[in-house]
Amino acid sequence: xxxxxxxxxxxxxxxxxxxxxxxxxxxxxxxxxxxxxxxxxxxxxxxxxxxxxxxxxxxxxxxxxxxxxxxxxxxxxxxxxxxxxxxxxxxxxxxxxxxxxxxxxxxxxxxxxxxxxxxxxxxxxxxxxxxxxxxxxxxxxxxxxxxxxxxxxxxxxxxxxxxxxxxxxxxxxxxxxxxxxxxxxxxxxxxxxxxxxxxxxxxxxxxxxxxxxxxxxxxxxxxxxxxxxxxxxxxxxxxxxxxxxxxxxxxxxxxxxxxxxxxxxxxxxxxxxxxxxxxxxxxxxxxxxxxxxxxxxxxxxxxxx
Amino acid sequence: xxxxxxxxxxxxxxxxxxxxxxxxxxxxxxxxxxxxxxxxxxxxxxxxxxxxxxxxxxxxxxxxxxxxxxxxxxxxxxxxxxxxxxxxxxxxxxxxxxxxxxxxxxxxxxxxxxxxxxxxxxxxxxxxxxxxxxxxxxxxxxxxxxxxxxxxxxxxxxxxxxxxxxxxxxxxxxxxxxxxxxxxxxxxxxxxxxxxxxxxxxxxxxxxxxxxxxxxxxxxxxxxxxxxxxxxxxxxxxxxxxxxxxxxxxxxxxxxxxxxxxxxxxxxxxxxxxxxxxxxxxxxxxxxxxxxxxxxxxxxxxxxxxxxxxxxxxxxxxxxxxxxxxxxxxxxxxxxxxxxxxxxxxxxxxxxxxxxxxxxxxxxxxxxxxxxxxxxxxxxxxx
Numbered sequence: 099x100x101x102x103x104x105x106x107x108x109x110x111x112x113x114x115x116x117x118x119x120x121x122x123x124x125x126x127x128x129x130x131x132x133x134x135x136x137x138x139x140x141x142x143x144x145x146x147x148x149x150x151x152x153x154x155x156x157x158x159x160x161x162x163x164x165x166x167x168x169x170x171x172x173x174x175x176x177x178x179x180x181x182x183x184x185x186x187x188x189x190x191x192x193x194x195x196x197x198x199x200x201x202x203x204x205x206x207x208x209x210x211x212x213x214x215x216x217x218x219x220x221x222x223x224x225x226x227x228x229x230x231x232x233x234x235x236x237x238x239x240x241x242x243x244x245x246x247x248x249x250x251x252x253x254x255x256x257x258x259x260x261x262x263x264x265x266x267x268x269x270x271x272x273x274x275x276x277x278x279x280x281x282x283x284x285x286x287x288x289x290x291x292x293x294x295x296x297x298x299x300x301x302x303x304x305x306x307x308x309x310x311x312x313x314x315x316x317x318x319x320x321x322x323x324x325x326x327x328x329x330x331x332x333x334x335x336x337x338x339x340x341x342x343x344x345x346x347x348x349x350x351x352x353x354x355x356x357x358x359x360x361x362x363x364x365x366x367x368x369x370x371x372x373x374x375x376x377x378x379x380x381x382x383x384x385x386x387x388x389x390x391x392x393x394x395x396x397x398x399x400x401x402x403x
Numbered sequence: 404x405x406x407x408x409x410x411x412x413x414x415x416x417x418x419x420x421x422x423x424x425x426x427x428x429x430x431x432x433x434x435x436x437x438x439x440x441x442x443x444x445x446x447x448x449x450x451x452x453x454x455x456x457x458x459x460x461x462x463x464x465x466x467x468x469x470x471x472x473x474x475x476x477x478x479x480x481x482x483x484x485x486x487x488x489x490x491x492x493x494x495x496x497x498x499x500x501x502x503x504x505x506x507x508x509x510x511x512x513x514x515x516x517x518x519x520x521x522x523x524x525x526x527x528x529x530x531x532x533x534x535x536x537x538x539x540x541x542x543x544x545x546x547x548x549x550x551x552x553x554x555x556x557x558x559x560x561x562x563x564x565x566x567x568x569x570x571x572x573x574x575x576x577x578x579x580x581x582x583x584x585x586x587x588x589x590x591x592x593x594x595x596x597x598x599x600x601x602x603x604x605x606x607x608x609x610x611x612x613x614x615x616x617x618x619x620x621x622x623x624x625x626x627x628x629x630x631x632x633x634x635x636x637x638x639x640x641x642x643x644x645x646x647x648x649x650x651x652x653x654x655x656x657x658x659x660x661x662x663x664x665x666x667x668x669x670x671x672x673x674x675x676x677x678x679x680x681x682x683x684x685x686x687x688x689x690x691x692x693x694x695x696x697x698x699x700x701x702x703x704x705x706x707x708x709x710x711x712x713x714x715x716x717x718x719x720x721x722x723x724x725x726x727x728x729x730x731x732x733x734x735x736x737x738x739x740x741x742x743x744x745x746x747x748x749x750x751x752x753x754x755x756x757x758x759x760x761x762x763x764x765x766x767x768x769x770x771x772x773x774x775x776x777x778x779x780x781x782x783x784x785x786x
Contacts, residue, residue, distance in 0.1 A: 176556065177535065253630060253632070256629070257636060261595075261637060261642045344627075345625075346601070346626065346628075355601070355603065355760075357548075358527045358548055358603040359547040359551050359761065360530060360531070360547070360549075
């Protein structure tokens with residue numbers, strides 16, 4: 099921490115400060131450089147370490163309190179199993195191979211749905227963002243559809259596509275589509291007019307305008323949208339599998355079925371695995387996003403690498 | 404200062420770890436194991452009007468007449484103080500809730516000094532609240548969740564039944580058939596089967612009975628859990644080969660070429676009803692008995708026979724349930740029955756264990772069923 103010292107500023111000729119009753123003397127603020135200024139690299143590393151420690155310590159403390167609450171019987175372990183019990187149960191399920199089919203079933207629905215929805219949302223977002231007439235034609239309808247709860251569409255998709263995997267994949271795709279469409283359209287609309295004018299001056303055709311201006315300028319915010327959408331995709335598939343899982347599998351089915359049969363351990367295992375899958379999926383999307391947009395600033399925060 | 408803060412954080416972590424280290428108790432120690440609450444029933448007195456208010460639970464005859472008392476009996480025995488009781492049900496408009504909802508509307512519970520608060524909640528959520536004592540009673544069935552809760556030591560019990568289907572009702576398993584194929588020729592091995600509820604429901608018991616007559620076991624069938632309308636549509640559009648159809652959905656398949664009824668709920672054997680939790684099983688048994696008495700009185704007064712033969716009553720029932728007269732009139736009256744047959748929970752558990760939703764061994768009936776409330780209400784010793 100840098101020190102601040104305030105001293106009355108003496109007159110330039112070195113005369114004594116003004117006598118009592120006179121206007122206050124001008125103050126001089128002296129600030130010594132702190133560690134961040136003296137050694138920026140070390141300070142950044144220290145900050146990053148602190149962030150990592152906090153990121154681990156906060157959930158760890160909560161988990162420890164939960165464990166303690168169960169062991170001290172402050173809460174009922176049959177309803178809120180201890181983290182240790184959940185971990186042991188989850189590990190046993192992994193070792194026995196009972197968990198993988200559910201994880202795999204969920205991924206088989208989430209990944210294709212996410213890719214389809216992202217692609218469609220991006221293309222439509224580019225078009226509606228760059229072509230006012232297309233925007234005028236589609237935006238009101240898409241806005242209206244956007245607010246429809248996506249899970250409410252599941253029965254309709256079941257009717258249209260039958261009882262297989264397709265309704266689940268389409269549900270994820272539709273959920274992702276709207277997020278990416280809005281994000282892309284907003285990003286394209288936010289591209290400064292000067293960029294477009296410069297491209298026009300250089301004789302860029304429509305394709306070159308997309309290739310060199312609109313796509314690079316819009317991609318960074320779209321990547322942020324993709325991360326949001328990845329979380330939503332996992333969220334929606336878990337709820338959907340809980341409602342109607344085609345083959346009685348998937349993490350959503352695991353959670354809701356465990357709840358139905360009062361198997362709280364399995365339910366919590368499912369919830370934790372969903373959280374892990376969600377984080378990994380989001381991080382994968384972030385990683386791919388950074389590869390696709392090396393020019394974009396990192397949004398990890400001040401300590402970000 | 405920063406160093407002091409970090410030290411503080413480390414102290415919290417250390418304190419937690421130390422506390423954990425000093426309390427090396429297995430988290431499973433809370434599980435008390437299935438235990439049965441002692442039946443501390445008050446002395447049973449013969450109740451006027453209820454001379455035929457009891458049948459032997461081991462009488463499994465499909466033609467057994469359900470227990471009945473005279474209308475307006477058993478007479479009310481108001482509790483000393485007005486008592487609120489919270490009951491939940493998965494739906495509030497189903498016909499089988501008629502006795503409960505009409506009883507509330509007609510003041511039968513108020514006569515017992517009971518204030519019944521009825522809430523809608525999925526039974527899979529409500530069973531946890533029942534086990535924790537946050538609700539008093541749950542209108543459901545001895546399903547897998549209830550069995551597992553009992554296995555984990557929670558005191559939840561099935562305390563009275565609800566109904567069995569009228570012989571004319573065709574609620575149950577329906578299947579698609581090829582031209583010229585009869586119901587007896589239907590082979591359900593490997594079939595896709597749609598139902599509103601999955602393997603965790605008591606409905607698996609009657610389904611298994613039907614499957615066994617058609618060359619299949621529960622494990623041979625691919626179950627699809629869909630909503631009520633989805634079940635009918637899946638059967639109609641070929642998404643499944645068989646389905647469990649509820650009232651009055653089966654009416655749209657009756658006499659329709661290509662569909663046959665294979666069987667439904669066992670005659671004379673209720674498979675659902677009221678579950679009590681620790682509040683009524685342990686703390687306030689007299690409240691549980693008063694609740695049973697009011698419900699039984701409502702059945703005897705309004706639902707003793709073919710209650711839908713009276714159009715005015717059907718209209719009143721539809722209003723109370725928030726249902727439609729045409730829906731109620733489309734299907735036969737339910738055979739209301741507050742008693743619980745011997746062995747129903749054994750058969751249900753067999754299905755749950757086969758379906759891998761409950762682990763063996765099965766619980767004995769006394770861990771899941773308590774007939775003392777309705778016995779006491781009608782003045783029978785229960786023996």
